[in-house]
Amino acid sequence: EPEVTQTPSHQVTQMGQEVILRCVPISNHLYFYWYRQILGQKVEFLVSFYNNEISEKSEIFDDQFSVERPDGSNFTLKIRSTKLEDSAMYFCASCNRDSIYEQYFGPGTRLTVT
């Protein structure tokens, strides 16, 4: 069964450094999402992406964040200058036009900012 994959599974970085989190959505999916979950808290929407542009973004998704689909398979989230409070699990999700409401989540990247 096709699945969303994410790399790395765990990233440790120092405050102020840039990180890029990578996702490979399911191949025939057209809608892509990033969510984050701070330990012990709820899953929070960051951004949605369709047709090579951002569709929606939350208040969390400020100028420090950017997304890109550099090729036909990868979908990346970049954090330019990480802060301690960026430490969280970051989930990528994707869905297709036929089942736009059923988002498939990747296993997540645990980001630890020290």
Place this chain on the structure above:
Amino acid sequence: GQNIDQPTEMTATEGAIVQINCTYQTSGFNGLFWYQQHAGEAPTFLSYNVLDGLEEKGRFSSFLSRSKGYSYLLLKELQMKDSASYLCAVFDSGYSTLTFGKGTMLLVSP
């Protein structure tokens, strides 16, 4: 604004039935989802309701009342592996996003 409420924790016994409630107040509504999340793992899709009524899927059923802003997830014949967090989420058509509740941690004991 967006507000989704569900109990923080519930406990139940193996083989029993448990109902997890969710109430929501959102600016737009285009469906309600239930996800299961085991500790340290990604949410996995369980069910989706867009119209009022009951949707049944094996041991899991989900109910929606749009007029009351209310849903529940019913789990039957509980198994130990059902111990997880259950997330209620609303698809907000106004924002085309999924808004999650804080989740209900279900502990199934022998």
